[in-house]
Amino acid sequence: MKIKLALLALVLGIGMNTFSQELNVGDKAPVFKTLADDGSTWDISKHVGGNYIVVYFYPAAMTGGCTKQACAYRDLKTEIESTDAIVVGISGDNVQGLKLFKKAHDLNFPLLSDESGEIARKFGVPLRDGGTITREIDGQNYNLIRGNTASRWTFIIDKKGNIVYKNTEVDASKDTREILEFIKNNS
Template sequence: MPDKKALPQSSLTTIRSFAIHNQEQLRLMKIIRSILATGILTICSTAAFAGLNVGSTVNSLVANDDEGNLWNLEDHLGKKNIVVYFYPAAMTGGCTKQACAYRDQSAALNDLDAVVVGVSGDSVNSLSLFKEAHGLNFTLISDIDGSIAEKFGVATRDGGSIEREVNGATHTLSRGITTGRWTFVINKAGEVVYKDDAVKATEDTSNVISLLKKI
């Protein structure tokens, strides 16, 4: 049986170099695929959560209000300018100040042909207590699953619960999500004419009224 001859050192070096080159190519391809996948996901996420901007059209919005009835945006389109404001949680400091400011400016808002609706992740029962405790004179709607916030592009985080006393009794107010504090104004044609994604609770109502005077 003929003896097996060892490969020359130069051939071994070539083989090793080829193997290393292939490994580097495979590693580079994995990196490229990962970058491309991340980019595609980012683009898709941005598209999915871009939400509404000034100039966007809002055709529909239906949700449970503080009385458990369905509130429908279409009932107001063509008749009123619609102020849709998102707030983190009923019966908390900043949110109470913001809601009471809208309550106190109801006459001015009515003169400007505007209807106000507050949106949060609170349950219907929590909203009912909030409205009762502070004599709120506008509609609050429940976005407990975050679908409305997603439609508008409003940032959200996990929900939670707090305890508050209303009429001498302690109640637990629960919310499915916690939204950011954002405000939108939709004109009678259904077009978004104002968007504020960095709302200051104590300044929101005056900013909205100033805007409404211009349209």
């Protein structure tokens, strides 16, 4: 009986560690599909090979730091694309909240919904409980619902599908410039 319990604990422990293993530079990026702000399915495997992919996790749509970070990516989209890179933002917000966030700030890149936290766990990004916030958009109040709150982390995936950059101490106001500098110096 003790051996069976020990074996069960070992199997469960390995499964839990594998599921939420933290990725590091040099690791293969996880494959994932999820819903984007427009309701379409966004599949990372359709983008690997063509461009660098900047994947940034943010806590919640329509909050101060997250809005500042998203607007910086919006404002520097042309410069980012000139480095052969695309950007996707990922949060635990539902699709409706992402759609409202994109509309309210005229964002010009995909926002991806990770309500279950599955994608964040694949990247090793710490999660906290979700929540609901109310924001006024075009004179109407909306409840923005998120299934979880991810830590603010940024990754860059190269054209071979490997993690080449990881920042776990992201400053929302400097993130875009830092990823641009990295890509320019390493491509």
